[in-house]
C-alpha cells in the first residue's frame with residue numbers, strides 16, 4: 001500500500017543487519033521514509049543460531065512480526081549451566097508457564113536468517129523503505145537542515161537524519177566517538193552448526209546449555225524445528241590473535257577444551273570444521289549521538305555475547321528510536337537525544353554484566369567451586385527475580401506495542417529512565433497514531 005511519508009528527505013540507516021532493519025521497520029510503521037544502505041551485495045545474516053530472551057519477543061510484537069518469528073523458533077524448556085569439569089548441574093532455570101507469564105513472552109532459540117528474513121519482509125511490504133545494497137557509508141557531513149551521508153566514489157545522499165547501525169566497525173561511530181578499531185578481547189569463539197543426526201543422542205536437550213570450564217565455555221541448543229544444533233565454544237586466548245570467520249580444524253580446537261569432561265567433548269568432536277571468530281569489545285561510552293546523527297546496536301554498545309543480548313539490545317534500540325522520533329514528530333535531534341537518554345544505562349548495564357558473566361563462566365580452581373556454591377541455593381523464583389531487569393519490556397517498548405494487553409508491573413515499580421508511567425507512555429503514542 002502506498003503511504004504518504006511524514007518526512008521529505010529520508011532517514012538514512014547505515015547497515016542492514018538485524019538492528020538496522022528493525023529500525024527501518026519501526027520508523028516506517030510510524031510513517032517515516034527510510035533508506036537503508038548496506039555495504040554487502042545482498043541483505044543476509046550469518047548461518048548460525050541466536051538466543052532470544054522474552055525482551056526480544058516484546059520487540060517483535062511491537063514490530064508486528066512476533067507470530068512469524070515464533071513460528072520458526074524452538075521454544076526451549078530450560079536454561080542450563082553445567083560444570084564442564086565435573087558434569088554437575090549448576091544453574092537450571094525452567095522456561096515454564098510461570099516464566100512466560102512473569103515476562104509476558106517465551107525464551108527461544110532460532111536461526112539468525114529467520115529473524116533477519118522476517119524483518120526484511122516487513123520492510124519490503126510496508127512501502128516506505130528503500131533498501132540498497134553495495135552501498136558502503138564512509139562518513140557524514142552535518143548541514144543546516146539535514147545531514148549529507150557520504151558513500152564511496154563521491155556519492156552523497158542528503159538525509160533528514162542518519163542512524164549508524166553499521167556494527168562493530170562502524171564508520172559513523174568513528175566520526176562521533178572516534179575510538180578507532182575495536183580491540184580484540186582475547187576471547188576466541190569456534191562456531192559450528194550440527195545436524196540432528198550428528199548430535200549425540202543423549203545430548204539432544206530441549207535447553208540452551210552452557211558448559212562452564214576453566215578458561216572456556218561451550219554453548220549448544222536446537223535450531224530450525226530440531227533439524228539443527230548450534231554450537232559455540234569460546235576460549236580465552238591471546239588478544240594479539242585474529243579471527244573473522246576463517247575455518248579452524250578440530251586439531252586446533254579440541255586441545256583448547258581438553259579440561260572439559262566427556263559429555264561436552266562428545267559434541268565438540270562432531271564438527272569436521274569450525275569457524276573461528278575473535279570477539280571484540282568496547283567498554284560503554286557516555287555519548288553516541290551528534291545532533292541528528294546517532295548510533296544503534298553494536299555500533300553504539302558492542303558487547304561480549306555472554307548475556308545473549310547483543311541483537312536483543314539492537315532491536316530494543318530500534319523500537320525506542322522509532323517511538324522517540326514519532327513523539328518528537330520528526331525533530332530528529334530532539335528524538336535522538338531522548339533515545340540515547342533512555343537507552344544508555346540499560347545497554348551499558350548489559351555490556352558490563354556480560355564481562356562479569358565471562359569471569360563467572362571461565363572460573364578455575366577454587367573460584368570455580370565458589371561459583372558453584374553461590375548458585376547452589378537459588379530457586380527458579382530467585383532466578384526470575386534476578387532476570388526481571390532484563391527480560392521485562394521497558395515502558396517505551398510496551399507503549400510501541402499498541403495491540404498488547406496491559407500487564408501489571410510489580411507493585412508501584414517504575415523503570416529507571418522510562419518516559420513516564422506505562423499508561424502515560426502508551427496514551428502519548430496512541431494519541432500520535434490517531435492524528
Ligand SMILES: Cc1cc2nc3c(=O)[nH]c(=O)nc-3n(C[C@H](O)[C@H](O)[C@H](O)COP(=O)(O)OP(=O)(O)OC[C@H]3O[C@@H](n4cnc5c(N)ncnc54)[C@H](O)[C@@H]3O)c2cc1C
Pocket residue numbers: 014015016017018019020037038039040049050051052135136137138165166167168169170171189232277296297298299305308309310311312313314
Ligand atoms: C558468537 C556470538 C553469539 C551471539 N549470540 C547472541 C545471542 O544469542 N543473542 C543475541 O541477542 N545476540 C547475540 N550475539 C550478538 C549479536 O550477533 C549482535 O549484537 C547483533 O548482530 C548486532 O546487530 P547490529 O545490527 O547492531 O550489527 P550487525 O549485525 O553487525 O550488522 C551491521 C550491518 O551493517 C553493515 N555495514 C557495516 N559497515 C557498513 C558501512 N560502513 N556502510 C553500510 N553498511 C555497513 C554490515 O554489512 C551488516 O550488515 C552474538 C554474537 C556473537 C559474536
